[in-house]
Amino acid sequence: MAVKLILRNKEYEVPAGITLRAALEKVGILPESVLAIRQGEMILEDEILKEGDVIKLVAVISGGSGRISALF
Amino acid sequence: MKCKKCGAKASINMRQHKLALCKEHYLAWAPEQTERFIKKYRMFQRDERILVAVSGGKDSLSLWDILYCLGYQADGLYIGLGIDEGIGYSAESQRLCQKFAEARGLHLHIVDVAQEYGQPIPALAQISHRGRGRPCAVCGLTKRHIMNRVARDLGYDVLATGHNLDDEVAVLFGNTLHWATSYLVRQGPVLHEGPGFVRKVKPLCRFYEREMAAYAILRGIEYIYDECPFAEGATSIYYKELLNKLENDKPGAKLTFYLRFLDAREAGFFAPTADSMPELHPCPNCGQPTSNEGLCSFCRLIEKAQLHA
Numbered sequence: 001m002a003v004k005l006i007l008r009n010k011e012y013e014v015p016a017g018i019t020l021r022a023a024l025e026k027v028g029i030l031p032e033s034v035l036a037i038r039q040g041e042m043i044l045e046d047e048i049l050k051e052g053d054v055i056k057l058v059a060v061i062s063g064g065s066g067r068i069s070a071l072f
Numbered sequence: 073m074k075c076k077k078c079g080a081k082a083s084i085n086m087r088q089h090k091l092a093l094c095k096e097h098y099l100a101w102a103p104e105q106t107e108r109f110i111k112k113y114r115m116f117q118r119d120e121r122i123l124v125a126v127s128g129g130k131d132s133l134s135l136w137d138i139l140y141c142l143g144y145q146a147d148g149l150y151i152g153l154g155i156d157e158g159i160g161y162s163a164e165s166q167r168l169c170q171k172f173a174e175a176r177g178l179h180l181h182i183v184d185v186a187q188e189y190g191q192p193i194p195a196l197a198q199i200s201h202r203g204r205g206r207p208c209a210v211c212g213l214t215k216r217h218i219m220n221r222v223a224r225d226l227g228y229d230v231l232a233t234g235h236n237l238d239d240e241v242a243v244l245f246g247n248t249l250h251w252a253t254s255y256l257v258r259q260g261p262v263l264h265e266g267p268g269f270v271r272k273v274k275p276l277c278r279f280y281e282r283e284m285a286a287y288a289i290l291r292g293i294e295y296i297y298d299e300c301p302f303a304e305g306a307t308s309i310y311y312k313e314l315l316n317k318l319e320n321d322k323p324g325a326k327l328t329f330y331l332r333f334l335d336a337r338e339a340g341f342f343a344p345t346a347d348s349m350p351e352l353h354p355c356p357n358c359g360q361p362t363s364n365e366g367l368c369s370f371c372r373l374i375e376k377a378q379l380h381a
Contacts, residue, residue, distance in 0.1 A: 032316040042083045044073045060285040
């Protein structure tokens with residue numbers, strides 16, 4: 001059983017025994033753009049993922065005023 | 073990785089500060105830093121009344137929560153944009169803002185665009201033909217008008233928005249790419265009050281977007297996770313992604329870009345031009361300042377919409 005990463009409605013499988021950062025890089029997700037939650041707790045990029053882990057990824061980018069010139 | 077303050081397991085690592093913190097210490101650190109920025113940029117005083125513009129998203133609700141925790145007099149303003157797109161986007165955003173306010177006994181003002189002006193944002197956008205098929209330009213114009221109007225009408229001293237560092241840096245990046253100096257000169261944590269304009273402040277302007285998402289999650293704030301359905305493909309999001317790639321390789325790049333810009337602005341590097349300081353006069357209909365001859369852009373929009381009704 002591998003490790004499952006879930007971002008929005010997409011699921012990715014990565015091998016156990018690697019760090020979260022390595023797992024994210026493996027599937028092409030920028031670590032800066034997500035937070036990772038395992039069993040309700042936020043985990044950091046140096047966390048070693050274990051067999052059967054299910055990691056929920058929370059995308060952090062929002063915005064889209066479409067108007068670059070001014071925020072106000 | 074361990075919390076720098078207590079040695080417990082860390083919940084967040086802020087590489088730009090070389091600082092990892094556990095949940096407890098992060099939830100104390102974020103309000104302390106916000107207070108520091110409020111004072112550093114002279115945003116407002118303890119005795120001033122603050123109106124926080126809330127959208128139901130992580131940033132604005134976290135800001136309201138932090139100001140509440142710090143003991144400021146902060147009420148909320150929710151603007152119902154009437155965006156549905158099959159997912160009830162505005163209805164859900166409003167529900168979350170109301171739930172947040174009720175749980176803390178805070179006062180939330182609600183302005184519904186369709187009720188007040190006859191049409192929701194997507195319809196106003198279609199009528200106006202502004203924004204190349206996207207309602208974002210009309211949405212921004214409408215929100216700026218309503219935020220200023222409500223803050224002034226109800227006697228608030230200051231309007232606070234939840235713009236974070238990633239928002240600021242995306243705007244800065246876009247304006248730098250275009251050398252939009254008239255906008256660069258005005259960008260900053262505080263936009264001072266003027267005739268007809270309430271003071272506007274961004275207390276979260278030095279927090280990374282992921283830090284605010286972390287704050288909301290760790291505080292248990294329920295926020296709208298889905299992006300506005302009209303935001304897909306927005307240039308600002310594209311810039312944020314580009315800047316995050318840079319940040320990934322060079323931790324601190326976004327913060328340095330923003331802080332060095334503020335230093336340069338403070339040093340007078342961007343001199344105001346006639347473009348950045350247009351002559352303003354009150355709109356004959358709503359009284360808000362405008363550089364247009366006659367009606368302001370918002371009143372023109374509403375006039376056009378009424379003709380189509």
